[in-house]
Amino acid sequence: MSAESQVEPTAPQVIGSISELRQRLTEARLQASAATSRRAGDTRRSPRVVLVPTMGALHAGHLSLVARAQELGDIVVVSIFVNPLQFGAGEDLDSYPRTLQADVAALAPLGVPFVFAPTALEMYPNGPTATRVTAGDAGTLYEGAARPGHFDGMLTVVAKLFNIVGCDAAVFGQKDAQQVFLVRRMVADLNLPVEIEVAPTVRESTGLALSSRNQYLTEAEKLGAGAISAGLRAAEAAAPNARAAVAAAHGIIDTQPLVKLEYLVVVHPQSFLPVDDGYRGAARMLVAAYVGTTRLIDNVPLDLNSPPARVS
Numbered sequence: 001m002s003a004e005s006q007v008e009p010t011a012p013q014v015i016g017s018i019s020e021l022r023q024r025l026t027e028a029r030l031q032a033s034a035a036t037s038r039r040a041g042d043t044r045r046s047p048r049v050v051l052v053p054t055m056g057a058l059h060a061g062h063l064s065l066v067a068r069a070q071e072l073g074d075i076v077v078v079s080i081f082v083n084p085l086q087f088g089a090g091e092d093l094d095s096y097p098r099t100l101q102a103d104v105a106a107l108a109p110l111g112v113p114f115v116f117a118p119t120a121l122e123m124y125p126n127g128p129t130a131t132r133v134t135a136g137d138a139g140t141l142y143e144g145a146a147r148p149g150h151f152d153g154m155l156t157v158v159a160k161l162f163n164i165v166g167c168d169a170a171v172f173g174q175k176d177a178q179q180v181f182l183v184r185r186m187v188a189d190l191n192l193p194v195e196i197e198v199a200p201t202v203r204e205s206t207g208l209a210l211s212s213r214n215q216y217l218t219e220a221e222k223l224g225a226g227a228i229s230a231g232l233r234a235a236e237a238a239a240p241n242a243r244a245a246v247a248a249a250h251g252i253i254d255t256q257p258l259v260k261l262e263y264l265v266v267v268h269p270q271s272f273l274p275v276d277d278g279y280r281g282a283a284r285m286l287v288a289a290y291v292g293t294t295r296l297i298d299n300v301p302l303d304l305n306s307p308p309a310r311v312s
């Protein structure tokens with residue numbers, strides 16, 4: 001092992017101020033650009049800044065996004081901000097886990113240079129913004145139906161973060177499939193110069209998708225929550241018949257007494273509208289359910305193409 005590879009990664013700089021972050025990123029870009037041109041002679045490439053937006057309480061799912069960001073670019077920024085704008089009245093804004101110290105400790109071994117952890121006052125100095133990004137009709141379905149205004153708040157903060165960081169790319173998790181769909185559409189609709197990368201859902205060995213909200217679950221609820229991903233796996237196995245896939249998922253989820261299904265729907269990947277029974281092609285099954293008082297979401301891709309005709 002070379003001496004260079006033994007160097008311990010330094011802890012991230014935790015920055016709460018927008019102007020300071022911009023200053024540090026300008027410096028980091030200059031440094032990275034000088035280092036690149038030293039290594040590569042005259043073939044210059046501007047360093048890429050990649051953002052991983054999170055609300056903290058980091059788990060292995062978030063860390064997988066960071067690993068992807070490191071593959072995609074030169075300077076990684078992890079934002080940690082529990083965005084009040086995307087929480088409705090009666091939701092868990094106040095009780096949402098805030099674990100900044102542990103989050104920074106989890107990022108340190110990965111060598112992430114910057115954590116942007118602003119206060120609500122820094123992000124919204126004049127209170128909730130008068131100007132908002134609206135998610136449109138697709139933002140009123142599924143998660144948006146259960147959480148009115150959630151996606152407008154989410155898109156607004158994501159747009160602000162893109163502008164604050166000036167990132168070239170941003171990494172999101174497939175776990176929040178409707179979020180990914182809406183962020184991609186915002187980027188296309190508003191011509192934002194940010195490449196959107198999506199990383200696969202990280203799961204526990206039981207199949208349960210990792211989520212910061214899993215820490216609200218009791219042991220019994222956690223076990224019961226396994227029915228959600230088991231239902232989705234059964235649906236995948238029952239494809240390409242959409243009706244059979246839905247029935248297979250219900251067959252498992254509905255029989256778990258601790259899980260109260262909120263919606264289970266098969267959507268078209270390009271429109272996010274429900275597909276009809278005759279639909280053939282790629283689709284995605286989305287599910288939301290309460291396990292006790294905790295609301296969980298998950299999804300899987302479904303291949304609803306007809307199986308190849310049998311050659312006799």
Ligand code: AMP
Nearest residue numbers: 054055056061172173175176201202210
């Ligand atoms: P959150 O902190 O819940 O807002 O999530 C921040 C980012 O992490 C989002 O892009 C999520 O989709 C992603 N994420 C959350 N859970 C997982 C998971 N289990 N696997 C992969 N990505 C995840």
